[in-house]
Amino acid sequence: MNAADLLERRRRAMSPAYRLFYEEPLHVVRGEGAYLYDARGKEYLDCYNNVASVGHCHPRVVAAMAEQSALLNTHTRYLSEPVVRYAERLAETLPGELGVCMFTCSGSEANDLAFRIAKAVSGGEGVVAVDFAYHGTTNTVFGFSPEECPAEELPDSLQTVAAPCDYRGAGESAADEVAGACAALNRKGHRSALFICDTAFSTNGVLTPPPAYFRTAYRGIRAAGGLAVADEVQAGLCRMGEHTWAFEAAGIVPDIVTMGKPLGNGYPLAAVVTTPEIAKEFAQKHSYFNTFAGSPVAASVGLAVLDVIEEEGILQNVRDTGRYLESGLKELEKRFERIGDLRGKGLFRGIELVRDRASREADPESARKIRERLRADGVLLGVTGPRENVIKIRPPLVFSRDDADRLIETLERALQWLQ
Amino acid sequence: MNAADLLERRRRAMSPAYRLFYEEPLHVVRGEGAYLYDARGKEYLDCYNNVASVGHCHPRVVAAMAEQSALLNTHTRYLSEPVVRYAERLAETLPGELGVCMFTCSGSEANDLAFRIAKAVSGGEGVVAVDFAYHGTTNTVFGFSPEECPAEELPDSLQTVAAPCDYRGAGESAADEVAGACAALNRKGHRSALFICDTAFSTNGVLTPPPAYFRTAYRGIRAAGGLAVADEVQAGLCRMGEHTWAFEAAGIVPDIVTMGKPLGNGYPLAAVVTTPEIAKEFAQKHSYFNTFAGSPVAASVGLAVLDVIEEEGILQNVRDTGRYLESGLKELEKRFERIGDLRGKGLFRGIELVRDRASREADPESARKIRERLRADGVLLGVTGPRENVIKIRPPLVFSRDDADRLIETLERALQWLQ
Numbered sequence A, B: 001m002n003a004a005d006l007l008e009r010r011r012r013a014m015s016p017a018y019r020l021f022y023e024e025p026l027h028v029v030r031g032e033g034a035y036l037y038d039a040r041g042k043e044y045l046d047c048y049n050n051v052a053s054v055g056h057c058h059p060r061v062v063a064a065m066a067e068q069s070a071l072l073n074t075h076t077r078y079l080s081e082p083v084v085r086y087a088e089r090l091a092e093t094l095p096g097e098l099g100v101c102m103f104t105c106s107g108s109e110a111n112d113l114a115f116r117i118a119k120a121v122s123g124g125e126g127v128v129a130v131d132f133a134y135h136g137t138t139n140t141v142f143g144f145s146p147e148e149c150p151a152e153e154l155p156d157s158l159q160t161v162a163a164p165c166d167y168r169g170a171g172e173s174a175a176d177e178v179a180g181a182c183a184a185l186n187r188k189g190h191r192s193a194l195f196i197c198d199t200a201f202s203t204n205g206v207l208t209p210p211p212a213y214f215r216t217a218y219r220g221i222r223a224a225g226g227l228a229v230a231d232e233v234q235a236g237l238c239r240m241g242e243h244t245w246a247f248e249a250a251g252i253v254p255d256i257v258t259m260g261k262p263l264g265n266g267y268p269l270a271a272v273v274t275t276p277e278i279a280k281e282f283a284q285k286h287s288y289f290n291t292f293a294g295s296p297v298a299a300s301v302g303l304a305v306l307d308v309i310e311e312e313g314i315l316q317n318v319r320d321t322g323r324y325l326e327s328g329l330k331e332l333e334k335r336f337e338r339i340g341d342l343r344g345k346g347l348f349r350g351i352e353l354v355r356d357r358a359s360r361e362a363d364p365e366s367a368r369k370i371r372e373r374l375r376a377d378g379v380l381l382g383v384t385g386p387r388e389n390v391i392k393i394r395p396p397l398v399f400s401r402d403d404a405d406r407l408i409e410t411l412e413r414a415l416q417w418l419q
Helices: A003-013 A059-071 A081-092 A107-122 A176-187 A213-223 A246-250 A276-285 A296-311 A314-335 A364-376 A401-418 B003-013 B059-071 B081-092 B107-122 B174-187 B213-223 B246-250 B276-285 B296-311 B314-335 B364-376 B401-418
Strands: A028-032 A035-038 A043-046 A100-104 A126-130 A158-161 A192-198 A227-231 A256-259 A270-274 A339-345 A348-356 A382-384 A390-393 B028-032 B035-038 B043-046 B100-104 B126-130 B158-161 B192-198 B227-231 B256-259 B270-274 B339-345 B348-356 B382-384 B390-393
Touching: A003 B081, A028 B059, A043 A401, A059 A296, A059 B028, A059 B059, A081 A100, A081 A270, A081 A296, A081 B003, A100 A107, A100 A276, A107 A192, A107 A227, A107 A256, A107 A270, A107 A276, A107 B107, A126 A176, A158 A176, A176 A192, A176 A213, A192 A213, A213 A227, A213 A246, A270 A276, A296 A314, A314 A339, A314 A348, A314 A401, A348 A364, A364 A382, A364 A390, A364 A401, B043 B401, B059 B296, B081 B100, B081 B270, B081 B296, B100 B107, B100 B276, B107 B192, B107 B227, B107 B256, B107 B270, B107 B276, B126 B174, B158 B174, B174 B192, B174 B213, B192 B213, B213 B227, B213 B246, B270 B276, B296 B314, B314 B339, B314 B348, B314 B401, B348 B364, B364 B382, B364 B390, B364 B401
Parallel strands: A126 A158, A126 A192, A192 A227, A227 A256, B126 B158, B126 B192, B192 B227, B227 B256
Antiparallel strands: A028 A035, A035 A043, A100 A270, A256 A270, A339 A348, A348 A390, A382 A390, B028 B035, B035 B043, B100 B270, B256 B270, B339 B348, B348 B390, B382 B390
């Protein structure tokens, strides 16, 4: 199948609202570990795809899916052992009172359900979210996803706060804005339901807020009667290399944690975990059912991913390889003026490109060129941030030191070529 | 694993908002075709589960899932052949201009996306939905799901219309209410975005509206500038035995069709299909991406389900077995006064139970007793309807004449036992 023909067929049968990556779209046909292969057999080191968390097509996960699918696949209205076991295992990874699970099919559904829970518990509908955040595609969460939702469509019940970006100046004070946002919602007649925050600030260009950020922000929303929601769809499940969940590094415990992308290694599996008290309050108002979510197959896949994480020492690998990658990136930073800032932890890294280190003027053109050049050189990565000038590195968690070397070498060639 | 222990573990690790079927919950461990098996090895004829559309654990679907999962599982931002092929195949099943696909992970997400599209195209947010309808679990669609959403939480932008129920008197005139509902929305300051309707009226107790219903209702919403959305999550993919999609029997073409439950035989696969014009209008305002939806695995599973439907003559089986089942139900109706009305088509049937045929007083107690008694006798079915007095029969589409005989015999015993 010729890529141009396939593209034309896609244009007819699929919505034009879909976007393809790259100037010349990538036609992938096979994946394995941290590698993808296109229709011509060309190999790509995958430094982009976080969904294939334990590696593309991990045989253990595939086997768990196939075995359970051949045995039984029903829903949460019957008793079924795998889903109970998965809920227990997932709860064990979380601190404090976070021990009650609800399953969804996507991170969008998880954030949407978190909103419903916060609304039921707080009695409000006001949302405090971070500028340029993205939380998903349902009508409600799209409305608190300013990265994608046009400004004129953002609802009156949304109040945004600055991202805690040290590089561009709002790091320390950003957390204080949450309490102010709640007050602003109040003045507009909205009671605050939740403060929701992607713990990795992915769309903001991958940020690590100052240590007190979450404590102050969570105090702000709770004082206003709302819930603190950690969106760990991107940041969670060992991605940051320190803990299973990114918020743990800040020493805080959210009221609700939402999770998605890495949980099923590609199988549509996502979850909301909260405290018994909050779960009970929600259940007094609403029952919950999601046809496909919490099925024995979804649960078996989720269990297999947790098994792989333990048995293959994934968290340790992320920590080690993350540090190794960081030292390589720091070497590049010393040599290339175009690198304005290096951010992130573990295997989630942002490289902010600037035209000039003094002025910090964003350089989206170089970011785009690097993404395209690396694709030609067999390495996949992304570009993010409100200025589209942050190279986003977010590979499968089985990424090795050799993979890091290959990424650094390829990046180095691209940065040289740009000069 | 003891069912009581499992239940206790479930109560700790999963939200109390989850509900279990049956007074003594069913602990299932295996499924095959139209049969489920519990932990003690007891066999149940499954007359309830529409998700396992081509039969529990269909080997062809399981193989397609396992093969593609071992080969590649990515997303719609790369070119991938299976998803294009699936979009084409799905579009081929639909009439008229309905040829542009968008994929989601659940029927809830599909209806939520239909709302977003209708909002973008109409410029309104007003929803016309049927009394006691159910369209899903996201915050937005829950708000037009009066079966589940408490009345005091239904938004001002929702206007409900009566279900077209001949048995209880609102059949012929119900369609006219759509135009009136649009006018009512208008008076409240809401422009109409969509009329959404489950083509099988599942939660209303399984209704077949009079032939002109959809024509009149669709004319009403379109005259008000809104879109006509057919929710085929329950009714679609051969369930009604006449056509692939239930709305085809009415000789109308909706603006948007949403589909979900049966598409992936248990894999989280759902879709929105619309016209090129509507798809284009939406794309001019928003881009669309859904991480897990439209993956090569989801598409391969969807293709395998369509293959099975063709090769095993599923539509013909639904038609034949549906008629055979209907004649058996009609025999029961002659003998048991408790049956007030028989409704539905194909393999989606409702039996409305009444205390008295003259008064038509609903008999939810008998419906509940029959559901429990049939479970004891190895047959699974449900109860639905605003009065909780309609036995719901909705088996996998591989249901055979022998299965129909077994269901009728078991129902007969239960009806006798009730007398």
